[in-house]
Amino acid sequence: MVSRDTLSLVDLAARIAADAKKLQQRLETIGHPQPSFAPDTPAIYPDDAEAQAARMKLITAALDLYGLATGPRDFIVWDAFLSKHDTMTFDVLNEFNFWHAVPIDNSASYAEIAQRTGLEEAVVRAVLRLSMSRRVFAEGQDGHIVHTAVSAAMTRDRLLQSWIGHHLQDVAPGCVQFARHLRANGGRSSTDPAKSAVAETLGGRALFDVLEAEGDGWRMRRFAEAMASMKSSSHDLEHVHAGFDWGGLGKGATVVDVGGSGGHVSASLAAAHPGLRFVVQDLPSVEAEYAAAVPEELRDRVKFQVHDFFAEQPERGATVYLLRHILHDWPDSQAVAVLRRLVAAMRPGEGGSRIVIMDVVMAGHGTVPLPLERVQSCMDLQMRVALCAHERTRAQWEELLKESDSRLKLKGLVVPPGCAGAVMEVVLEDER
Ligand SMILES: C[S@@+](CC[C@H](N)C(=O)[O-])C[C@H]1O[C@@H](n2cnc3c(N)ncnc32)[C@H](O)[C@@H]1O
Known part of the structure; x- marks a missing residue:
């Protein structure tokens, strides 16, 4: 159980100091630059279990300290009032490409930004005033705007x-x-x-x-x-590698990446496992992404196939059917329909086809670090708001498999460290 006991302001501050020191020392040890708001700061923390654990504790304590320092009434008033404008500001910065309106290694005046974004200068000033309060862009002493770590990360990553x-x-x-x-x-x-x-x-x-x-x-x-941007932190592509023994599949094994978008996940797996072949299946409009997601040298082993996963599965008897962030998009009735299409194509029994599902497995409250619990909770709400779906607990996953076909069995469940989701291996047993 991750404890969130009630600590005083000073106790929390001491905890923060201790956790910050641990994180700093670990980063020093592994030769990773210390975090800063400077634009040349690395955009992500390293995939290092010790550094990530210290970071999770630090964020948890910092959130609590913020809550105590704010006080209940201001917490409520500010949250309802400020957060929507914080969100809106990010949208305006992005929509009008402020990221490139300010040169990454130079500055720009408000008038120049207004001219480059096509916005009136008063709006540019208003938007930047709020975003700078969260250290997204900064105003230099000459009154010109420069990048910070967050705005630079946005600029560098389309x-x-x-x-x-x-x-x-x-x-x-x-x-x-x-x-x-x-x-x-x-x-x-x-x-x-x-x-x-x-x-x-x-x-x-x-x-x-x-x-x-x-x-x-x-x-x-x-x-x-x-989707392709979800490759760091709680959604690091490394977690796909770590959560299943891809190397153990054997040379010539075929992985069907069902709803695989442009193929960014398959490309990453293919680069690490030269013996594997991949078929990335998705809707027709996604095919254009394939060229960007899959490098030329991998295209003989990573193919794109237009396929609606509610229709009959054309790739029969594949070694693995990968469903990464697919089933959580659908209410149970439709998730069952997707799984049944796969069951009809699978080779049953020992050494037969497997389904590898990568999705959230909702953990009990307080059992995972708070930042991950927040990501999981938001993913669950996002599925409800956007798609009438939801994230599932382990018991709900098992129930879904059973409803799809009584021979489907959850054989393995791995939660890679720092990952908001889990990798589940599902087999199709021989007998009903
Ligand atoms: C949340 S994204 C996950 C993409 C990818 N698997 C990943 O891990 O980044 C869901 C994917 O399902 C695809 N999709 C939605 N409906 C589909 C359908 N009926 N048939 C095939 N793909 C579909 C979307 O185009 C999208 O690429």
Whole structure:
């Protein structure tokens, strides 16, 4: 059990000092630069178990210290009032590409930023004033704007820009709508993805239908890039590698990456395992992402195939069917339909096909570090708001497998350190 006992301000501050020291020393030992707000700071912490554990404790204590220092009334007032503007500001910075309006190794005046973004200078000043309070951009002594660590990370990583765009433009309007959605539905969330809170903000169409149908595919491209940006911290691609024995599959084994987006996960696995072949399956509008996600030298082993996972599975008897962040997108009835299509294609029994599911397995409250519990809780809410789906506990996963086919058995469940999700290995037993 991760304890969050009630500590005084000073006790918390002492805990923070001790945890910060531990983190600093560990970073020194492994030769990783110390965190700072300077633009040349590494955008992510290293994938080092000791550093990550110290970091989780530090964030937990810092959140509590913030809560105590703020006090209940201001915590409530500020949270409701400030957080929506913090979110909105990020959206404006991203939509109008402030990231490139300020040169990464130089400064820009407010007038120059206004000219480059096409925004009036008063708005530029208002938006930057708030974002600078969170150290996203800074004003130098000459009154010009310079980058900080966060704005520089955004500038350097186009995928992160898509991450912000997807969350703040595709999903956030539905979050604002969720309470009204629940009220209108008698206190329940709808079970039809075309009637989710997000769908209500998208003209009554399911999110994936909108992503797939929009214009020249820009919206699905942005979504695919947002997914591809999930490669660090709680969603580090390393966790996919660590959570299953890919090397043990043997030469020539085929992995079907069902709903694999452009193929960023398969490409990463293929680079590490030269003996494996991958078929990445997704909707037609995602195919354009394949060229960006899969390097030329891997394309003979990582192929893209247009496939709707509610239709008959064309790749029969594959070694592994990988479902990464797929089933959590769907209510149980549709998740069952996806699994049944795979069951029909699997080789049963010992040495037969396996399904590898990578998704959140909801942990009990207080059993994982608080930052991970917050990520899991938000993922669960996001599925509810956007897709009428939800994250599942271990028991719910087992129930889903059983409902899909009584021969499907959860054989292994690995939670890689620091990962918000888990990797589950599912086999199809011979006999019913
Ligand atoms: C949350 S993303 C996960 C992508 C990828 N597996 C990953 O781990 O980053 C869900 C994926 O399911 C795809 N998808 C949605 N509906 C689909 C369908 N009916 N058939 C195939 N793919 C679908 C989306 O295009 C998207 O790439």
